[in-house]
Amino acid sequence: MSMRERLFFSILLIVVAYTLVPWVATRIFAIGVFRKGKASRQVALTFDDGPDPAYTPLLLDLLRKHEAKATFFVLGSKAERQAGLIERIHSEGHQIGIHNYSHTSNWLQLPWNVRRKQADRSADIIASITGTKPNFYRPPWGILNLFDLITLKSYKVVLWSVMPKDWRSRIGKTKLKARLMSGVREGAVVLLHDSGETFGADRDAPSHMLNALDEVLTSMTERGLKPVRVDELLESSAERRLGLFKRLLVNAWMTWERCFVKLFRLKAVNIGDPLLKLRVREYMGKQPILLSDGEQISKGDLVAEMHLDNYTLYKLGLDSRSTVQLATQLIRRTRTLMPEISKLLLTDPKYQHVKGLYGITMIHRGTRQLGFTVFDLPKGLFARATKTYLRFLLYVVHPHGKKRLKEKTDLLEPKIVAISKNELKLRYIA
Template sequence: MKERLLFTFLLIVAIYTIVPWVATRIFAIGVFRRGKVTNQVALTFDDGPDPVYTPLLLDLLQKHKAKATFFVLGAKAERHPELIERMHREGHQIGIHNYSHKSNWFMSPWSVRSKQADRSAEIVASITGTKPDYYRPPWGILNVFDLFFLKHYTVVLWSVMPKDWRSRVGRNKLKSRLLNTIVPGSVVLLHDSGETFGADRDAPSHMLDALDDVLSHMKERGLVTVRVDELLQASMKYRLGLFKRVLVNAWMAWERCFVKLFHLKSVDSDNPLVKLRVREYQGRQSIVLPDGEQIRKGDLIAEMHLDNYTLFKLGIDSRSTVQLATQLIRRTRTLMPAISKLLLTDPQYENVKGLYGITMIHRGSKQLGFAVFDLPEGLFARMTRTYLRLLLYVVHPNGKERLKEKTDLLEPKIVAISKNELKTRYIA
């Protein structure tokens, strides 16, 4: 009897806590945590307003003409209404982060809604005249009833968390983490207060120092900082259904495993479209390139792989496979000098015959000097065709429709270019 009661209790606790954690953190069900755009990033700040750090942050955002979203605590908003009013006046978005910084796991769903979220929203509305409808729970933790009781709020999590609440992270490490992880569509979690449990009081000072440099670098990369509601609105046309979202997440997880398993290396960390690995060519038929170079079975080649996440980001803005191919050619063209230099100077590539790949999006590759060959018919060709068509379905939000386009545009081909041709075309 005791064991049954214990099991029932643990089951209830799991449903109340773990189920919503899995649903929101892994599958993003009922929450927004990443945008599908090409040049926008949302900076978000939790735990404020703080009388010391929030004014400095607002000055910094004004300096860089950047907009942000503040998820504020209702209790602090009551104490510092002038900061809430300034956020609103300067065009920033104000969201809710509960009345006090308590975990939703340790409160009833009725308390979360009435005493935490709704109470805080009313406080902000009394100051600005606008009631917030965006919500982020402390630590990003929801209970299972929040998924239903907080339906009138847009629940926002994050895709970048540099752990800025610890002073020991410091300015330089924090700056590096942000620059290495922020991509178009990122929702960045930062803190303008260090008073909550587990945080260091002076941590926001390091965040401010790092953010000043990061905002400058983001401008150089063509990234625009926007409010969460603006990022969400821009992403609406790219929102995916549950099945497609699960499939995309699974595919991207496979991509990460594949990269590690086969030791693929990016040519350029700032433009991760192309990854390379050295391997032996296993084709049954030799490849004879236009300059006379031959790639025979057993010869070393630099095998080229396109980054699926980058493909997905390009695909969401492509109206057709032709347009996607055009974008790929443009991006690849900028990488060709770096690829050529790598193959011609790096000892790892000393014995390779050339650059080789199999792609279904080969339109325009001849402009870059690649020769294009048909895949020899057989089991490998059929498997490759199936794999690449599935890949197109995954990486393109309208992949199902894209698969109905002209089949000659969706036929996998071998593309290859010799070392000598790379040297002639791209090395001065």
């Protein structure tokens, strides 16, 4: 092989390594990038190439109409000229990400230029307008060079899972809507454009996108899909990515849950919402519990014992961003079931002699507003065993259970919650 041929193949090898290797790694295997989530009922709408003084305000109006949130990957050069739009995007609760300072392919730039002159420069411009520095990045055309995944480590690189090709006018509203309707699924990251000024795009293309998106957002609401920011989708998806050991543990626990329900003949209050299950049993506590309305439950009295459905609790935990949000959802769901519980205890012969509703739980904050009285468990072996059991249950059913057990451990104390049958009647039977 001649010197010229060696030089040619060396240059070819460098070009392939600099361009095609990262393309295969990111676009095919999603190495080092985020392109699709796993969160249930959530979809991330993303808009590139703006902000545009003609179309971005119309898009923001449309998103506000549908109470939708989105992520805007903006060009730093446009952000400089349209500071008011950047401020509006930020103030209306949308996420702002980086799409380079100019719409130039990373393949055509040196890696340190991509970082300093494109990403960092744009981030500084946006931070000067909003006070918040973006840390999410999408390269023009989704193209990265070999060094970007190293030099851009401080940014989360985002690609997409749905690309309806809305940058061309000839696609029209009808075809664009059909593509979006067929592609939008739970966890999708949708690539759209609120500007038609970049190379290869048609200037009026965003008008067709806006017309189609209006109808698509209506359909998404009907299908129970929520448009969210990319960071929200990423956070929810991270909670759903459980390790092998945790998945095996969850499956084993849910098998035990099904056996427990059958063994103790627990019955769901509402078949359509299995969050709460009941069984009639004798109260076995040595110390009587005095409820806020004067009713007293003593040893041997019948109570309707509550049990949270652990599979429902697990699903709620996957979709909750924090333990506080999980507790809030539980209180809301329980509140909707309280009238049915009250009716059940007052009309079903099986509950004729029960004195009230009773349970032991670590998720007791907020139960007082539902009418429950909250008591400490009497110190002793039963209290210690119950605490151990419920802490292990939290570890199993909560995606971040291990972390949660290390935080605010003093708040993870099981409590008795109880409400009398008479109080249920007063509060929940019209």
